[in-house]
Amino acid sequence: MILARGITKTYRIGPVEINAVDSLDVSIAAGEFLSIVGPSGSGKTTLLHLIGLLDTPTSGSISIDGMEAGDLSAKELTRLRREKIGFVFQEFNLLPVLRARENVELPLRYLKVPAPERYHRAMEALEKVGLGERANNRPGQLSGGEQQRVAIARALVTNPVLVLADEPTGELDTYNTCKVIELMRDLNRETGQTFAIVTHDPMVADYTRRIITLRDGKIASDSAGPEVEMRCDDIR
Amino acid sequence: MFKYVLRNMWRRKARTFLTVFGIVVGIFALTVLGALSARLNQQVKGAETWFTSKISIVASGGGLFGGSDGYLELSKVDEIKAVPGAKSVVAGFGLPLSSEGGGFGSPELIVGADLAEAEDLLNLIDIAEGRILRDGDEGVVVLGSTLADKFEAGVGDGVELRGREFEVVGIYEPTLSAPDSFAFVSYEDTLDLFRAINPYFQVENIAATIDVIPEEGVDANELAARIDEAVDGVKVISPAEAEKQISQFSLIFNAILLGIGFIALVVGGLSIINTMIMSVSERTQEIGLKKAIGAETGSVLAEYLLESALIGFFGGLIGMLLGLLAVYLLNNATASSQVSVFTITTTVVVGPVAFATVLGTAAGLFPALRAARLKPIDALKED
Numbered sequence: 228m229i230l231a232r233g234i235t236k237t238y239r240i241g242p243v244e245i246n247a248v249d250s251l252d253v254s255i256a257a258g259e260f261l262s263i264v265g266p267s268g269s270g271k272t273t274l275l276h277l278i279g280l281l282d283t284p285t286s287g288s289i290s291i292d293g294m295e296a297g298d299l300s301a302k303e304l305t306r307l308r309r310e311k312i313g314f315v316f317q318e319f320n321l322l323p324v325l326r327a328r329e330n331v332e333l334p335l336r337y338l339k340v341p342a343p344e345r346y347h348r349a350m351e352a353l354e355k356v357g358l359g360e361r362a363n364n365r366p367g368q369l370s371g372g373e374q375q376r377v378a379i380a381r382a383l384v385t386n387p388v389l390v391l392a393d394e395p396t397g398e399l400d401t402y403n404t405c406k407v408i409e410l411m412r413d414l415n416r417e418t419g420q421t422f423a424i425v426t427h428d429p430m431v432a433d434y435t436r437r438i439i440t441l442r443d444g445k446i447a448s449d450s451a452g453p454e455v456e457m458r459c460d461d462i463r
Numbered sequence: 464m465f466k467y468v469l470r471n472m473w474r475r476k477a478r479t480f481l482t483v484f485g486i487v488v489g490i491f492a493l494t495v496l497g498a499l500s501a502r503l504n505q506q507v508k509g510a511e512t513w514f515t516s517k518i519s520i521v522a523s524g525g526g527l528f529g530g531s532d533g534y535l536e537l538s539k540v541d542e543i544k545a546v547p548g549a550k551s552v553v554a555g556f557g558l559p560l561s562s563e564g565g566g567f568g569s570p571e572l573i574v575g576a577d578l579a580e581a582e583d584l585l586n587l588i589d590i591a592e593g594r595i596l597r598d599g600d601e602g603v604v605v606l607g608s609t610l611a612d613k614f615e616a617g618v619g620d621g622v623e624l625r626g627r628e629f630e631v632v633g634i635y636e637p638t639l640s641a642p643d644s645f646a647f648v649s650y651e652d653t654l655d656l657f658r659a660i661n662p663y664f665q666v667e668n669i670a671a672t673i674d675v676i677p678e679e680g681v682d683a684n685e686l687a688a689r690i691d692e693a694v695d696g697v698k699v700i701s702p703a704e705a706e707k708q709i710s711q712f713s714l715i716f717n718a719i720l721l722g723i724g725f726i727a728l729v730v731g732g733l734s735i736i737n738t739m740i741m742s743v744s745e746r747t748q749e750i751g752l753k754k755a756i757g758a759e760t761g762s763v764l765a766e767y768l769l770e771s772a773l774i775g776f777f778g779g780l781i782g783m784l785l786g787l788l789a790v791y792l793l794n795n796a797t798a799s800s801q802v803s804v805f806t807i808t809t810t811v812v813v814g815p816v817a818f819a820t821v822l823g824t825a826a827g828l829f830p831a832l833r834a835a836r837l838k839p840i841d842a843l844k845e846d
Binding site: 276279281282301302305306308316319322323324325329333337338381 | 474
């Protein structure tokens with residue numbers, strides 16, 4: 228589904244040029260449940276942004292479902308993101324002035340889905356992540372774990388083929404980390420949606436089916452994950 | 464989106480309020496001055512029908528609104544009559560209604576006209592009640608609408624003008640200009656009053672003004688030029704010149720209004736720009752997030768434009784309402800003296816609000832464009 232060939236992303240910090248991602252090849256098939264790990268500065272987030280079409284590589288090419296991202300205009304990239312990709316970011320995910328349900332409805336708004344349908348789909352997504360009861364709360368009234376689950380609901384509400392999560396559990400305790408990953412894995416199993424999770428937490432990586440390890444912008448290893456069976460309630 | 468924008472504004476209550484307040488001050492001033500200017504324009508318009516349908520002749524050196532103490536010999540009337548094209552030539556004499564001098568607004572005058580000639584002149588204003596003066600009238604008066612209100616007089620009532628009793632035979636429709644405060648009497652009556660007040664200044668066969676109504680089909684301005692050429696020692700004020708003098712009056716005022724509008728524009732505009740730049744920079748991450756999940760440039764642009772338009776609109780609305788309140792209170796305060804200083808028209812109500820809204824939108828354009836053009840990746844990375 229995603230095919231990246233020789234992608235490089237160069238940042239210039241003062242006189243120094245840094246290749247955050249360095250001639251990297253990777254392919255992700257539909258229905259995968261994978262994690263991207265590595266020390267900080269290894270290029271995890273940059274890779275995720277490149278795959279998510281938020282950023283364009285300095286060189287190399289990325290295609291999604293056979294479409295070359297480099298051939299598309301900014302407007303077409305926006306449309307592609309809106310229709311095919313769901314994002315969960317590390318920190319800043321929800322608009323503080325909107326209620327949980329309104330946050331989840333936002334991508335549907337951009338897809339011009341009519342209001343009643345928007346409402347039902349948002350409620351459905353919130354119930355899927357176990358937050359049907361909190362639909363009318365503002366982000367400030369939710370815990371960190373709940374906020375992340377709202378963000379996941381928002382990423383899922385458009386039924387994207389690919390969900391990209393950047394440190395979705397970075398701010399969460401072990402129990403909530405487990406619950407969030409469990410939720411993603413269940414959704415992956417039920418709907419066949421593809422999940423790529425950037426994390427520095429080995430426990431999270433151990434739950435996934437494929438682990439891509441980055442080092443200095445290159446792939447250090449790309450192997451099957453242990454896919455440890457989750458028992459979140461035991462952690463508590 | 465509307466609700467969302469309102470919530471964002473509410474999130475920074477103090478700042479939103481202060482920015483709105485900046486607009487309020489400017490728009491308040493604009494509304495009050497607008498009402499003042501509307502009243503003035505009304506007066507000018509009313510004055511135009513009175514002053515520009517006739518040719519006014521005064522002693523040389525005088526202007527439309529006086530400025531000369533010179534009087535005209537009545538013999539000038541015959542000289543003017545000799546000029547072809549003059550239908551009626553009306554000798555007139557006027558004196559202030561009150562001995563204390565006027566206050567704000569149009570002066571209250573007793574205006575005397577030679578009734579043998581005055582029919583066309585007196586018909587320039589529509590009569591509301593009773594009749595206009597006619598040849599041979601004595602001791603009777605036709606009141607302008609403001610004076611009729613002031614005396615609380617109707618047709619048949621008696622009013623006292625400078626110590627002498629007159630019977631009201633007619634009342635004019637309001638013209639919203641100078642003639643509303645005129646009491647029209649005969650030329651002879653005015654001269655009698657003048658002599659009674661100034662016992663040492665016995666005058667005869669003089670006129671303060673001579674008004675000329677042209678014959679049908681005769682161009683008033685051309686006739687004025689012919690009179691000017693044929694008659695010596697007079698100043699002829701043609702309708703065109705009268706119009707010029709009147710419009711000069713309102714020009715100055717409109718310039719002041721424009722000045723206030725400009726200040727409101729600069730001050731209000733800058734503060735909106737400032738507020739919007741701050742809003743955009745503190746919400747950079749939000750913009751990035753929205754764009755990441757599929758918001759198009761246009762929708763981000765619209766959102767911020769709506770916010771700044773709303774700041775302008777609310778500022779305009781509040782400023783206009785406060786302005787109307789001030790106008791209402793001031794008009795009430797001066798109502799007892801039959802003077803209204805302000806007029807509220809549709810333009811006075813809608814104009815400032817529309818102006819502020821357009822101003823807000825325009826001021827928001829630059830910050831909104833900045834927001835809309837952010838790349839999602841750069842916006843998200845910002846801390």
